[in-house]
Amino acid sequence: MFKVNIKQRLRITSVHILFSLILLCIALAFVYGIWYASPLDIAMGVTSIYLILLMVDLIIGPLLTFVVYKEDRKKLKFDLIVILILQLSAYIFGLYTLAQGRPVWQVFVVDDIELISLSDVKKTKDYEMKEIFAPTIFKKPQWVAAVYSNDPKKIQQQKEDEMFEGINISTRPETYQSLDQKKQVILAKIKPIRELEKFNRDPVVLNNVLKMYPQAIGWLPVKAPEQDMVALFDKLGRAIDVVNLRPWD
Numbered sequence: 001m002f003k004v005n006i007k008q009r010l011r012i013t014s015v016h017i018l019f020s021l022i023l024l025c026i027a028l029a030f031v032y033g034i035w036y037a038s039p040l041d042i043a044m045g046v047t048s049i050y051l052i053l054l055m056v057d058l059i060i061g062p063l064l065t066f067v068v069y070k071e072d073r074k075k076l077k078f079d080l081i082v083i084l085i086l087q088l089s090a091y092i093f094g095l096y097t098l099a100q101g102r103p104v105w106q107v108f109v110v111d112d113i114e115l116i117s118l119s120d121v122k123k124t125k126d127y128e129m130k131e132i133f134a135p136t137i138f139k140k141p142q143w144v145a146a147v148y149s150n151d152p153k154k155i156q157q158q159k160e161d162e163m164f165e166g167i168n169i170s171t172r173p174e175t176y177q178s179l180d181q182k183k184q185v186i187l188a189k190i191k192p193i194r195e196l197e198k199f200n201r202d203p204v205v206l207n208n209v210l211k212m213y214p215q216a217i218g219w220l221p222v223k224a225p226e227q228d229m230v231a232l233f234d235k236l237g238r239a240i241d242v243v244n245l246r247p248w249d
Contacts, residue, residue: 009069012080016062023057023091030095034140035102039244043115044103045226053094061087104135106222106231106242107170108145108179111189113222113231113242114170115141122167126154128174143239145182146175183237190218190233199246209243216240221247 027050032038036046061083068079103115118135133144146169148155158175161167169175179186193216200206210216216232222242230245 005069005071008071009066012069013062013066016065017058020058020061020087024054027053027057027091027095027098030137031098034138035098037140039229040103040115040141040224040242042244043222043224043227043229043242044101044117046098046101049094049098049101053091053098056090056094057087099137103141103224104139105133105173105176106141106143106239107176108143108182108186108220109168109170111220113220114168115222115224116170120171121173122171124161124167124172124174126157126174127172130173130176132178133173133176143179144176145179145185146170146172147177147182148175179239186220186233186237187218190220190237192218195219196230196245199248206245209245213240213243219245219247 031046031050032041036044041047064083065080068076068083070076070079100119101117104118105116107114107116133142135142148158148169158169158172162169193210196206196210196219197203213232215234217235218233219230220233222229222231227244228247229242230247231242232240234240
């Protein structure tokens with residue numbers, strides 16, 4: 001009986017592990033394939049949160065199934081339902097947290113790029129989310145430019161909000177425009193590639209990154225919660241990519 005019990009425990013635990021792996025693959029596709037595509041996972045410091053999700057989903061869930069296994073099918077069914085509800089609740093909450101914290105917009109502001117998540121957005125009285133910039137769970141981070149209003153009263157209010165309320169223009173979607181409209185401004189602001197040598201003193205690492213983007217002729221700093229990085233631009237002022245290089249000491 002003991003051998004059968006262990007065999008059954010292992011069988012049902014294996015099924016639970018398979019179910020958990022499917023959930024984690026879905027999360028992996030969203031987190032590292034869309035929301036935090038490399039190197040944004042490093043810039044946002046998302047790995048620790050994903051590891052918690054991994055531990056809860058892949059380890060604790062199946063482990064509880066192994067521990068609570070019993071021959072009584074009715075009691076076993078009830079216990080498994082409770083475990084699955086708890087596991088799915090933790091999984092959904094974890095994914096929701098990652099979705100809210102993801103960099104939805106890569107915003108050009110004056111002379112740098114800021115990574116802005118849904119949780120950063122400030123809904124002032126002028127709040128408006130243009131459909132073209134509206135986030136969905138299937139969109140990768142969008143390149144946009146935050147631009148002060150042409151209305152003298154509104155621009156004054158925007159600057160006062162920055163000074164006294166700490167509401168940066170980058171967190172106000174109503175100010176967003178297509179990055180293409182700011183190509184000339186970007187071309188005037190980007191720094192020459194050679195300046196990256198000041199802050200990235202390992203020439204091998206620097207050259208390996210730049211070899212991947214031969215069209216890059218300049219860069220701007222990227223401000224991020226965990227690790228500041230570099231955004232590369234081509235000769236037409238178009239954004240190429242965010243790369244894991246340092247923009248300052």
